[in-house]
Amino acid sequence: MRLDPFYLIVDSAAWIERLVPLGVKLVQLRIKERALPDIRADIRRAKAVCAAHACQLIVNDYWQLAIEEGCDFIHLGQEDLATADLSAIREAGLKLGLSTHDEAELATALAARPDYIALGPIYPTILKVMPWAPQGLDRLRDWKSRIGSLPLVAIGGLTVERIAGVFENGADSAAVVTDITRNPDPEQRTLAWIGATRSFHREG
Numbered sequence: 001m002r003l004d005p006f007y008l009i010v011d012s013a014a015w016i017e018r019l020v021p022l023g024v025k026l027v028q029l030r031i032k033e034r035a036l037p038d039i040r041a042d043i044r045r046a047k048a049v050c051a052a053h054a055c056q057l058i059v060n061d062y063w064q065l066a067i068e069e070g071c072d073f074i075h076l077g078q079e080d081l082a083t084a085d086l087s088a089i090r091e092a093g094l095k096l097g098l099s100t101h102d103e104a105e106l107a108t109a110l111a112a113r114p115d116y117i118a119l120g121p122i123y124p125t126i127l128k129v130m131p132w133a134p135q136g137l138d139r140l141r142d143w144k145s146r147i148g149s150l151p152l153v154a155i156g157g158l159t160v161e162r163i164a165g166v167f168e169n170g171a172d173s174a175a176v177v178t179d180i181t182r183n184p185d186p187e188q189r190t191l192a193w194i195g196a197t198r199s200f201h202r203e204g
């Protein structure tokens, strides 16, 4: 499986409606602290936009809703994974991306046979408080050597200016939140990301 090199992460269907039509091909809907009916409604809206624009939608955390709404890809962290029903996820045909932050988490993630592994935070992030120091590019390269052909997603503190560094050190896809959503011009920044990641599409 190949991932698009530009992996946008946003917290609402409204963002997806705004940015996906610009040419985004891989997007995660990462909603926190909203009521389940609202989240379901956003998943439906996001799914419709992504289908219309040939964009892969990945639902964060809410794997039961993703199954019920006929989605095909979820992302789980290690705490999510500990309580998720992997058999139900597999039986529903969903692909699975998993977060990792240290050696133990990588072993746990690989045992779950995911479709990609994410490593973060590569650089300091302002999105959320994290107990891990920035991993850096050497660690990213080490992760790639361990997971081989399994796609590797770099996340945390990424900016347009940092894109080349993560791909030169083993990333297959670069995930981003604030460099786009807190930019004064999110549309222009999205186009800059599309342009800057274009040359990192993998063959196959």
Ligand SMILES: Cc1ncc(COP(=O)(O)OP(=O)(O)O)c(N)n1
Binding pocket: 028, 030, 060, 061, 075, 076, 077, 078, 079, 080, 097, 098, 099, 118, 119, 120, 153, 155, 175
């Ligand atoms: C691509 C990608 N990588 C890592 C994460 C983080 O997942 P998690 O550790 O479960 O934390 P939350 O995002 O749920 O706060 C991610 N969402 N996407």
Ligand SMILES: Cc1nc(C(=O)O)sc1CCOP(=O)(O)O
Binding pocket: 099, 100, 101, 119, 120, 121, 122, 124, 125, 126, 127, 128, 130, 155, 156, 157, 158, 175, 176, 177, 178, 179
């Ligand atoms: C949601 C998330 N997970 C991370 C991890 O390391 O698992 S870093 C992160 C935040 C990514 O946002 P930004 O691009 O604004 O730094």
Ligand SMILES: [Mg+2]
Binding pocket: 060, 061, 075, 076, 077, 080
């Ligand atoms: Mg999570």
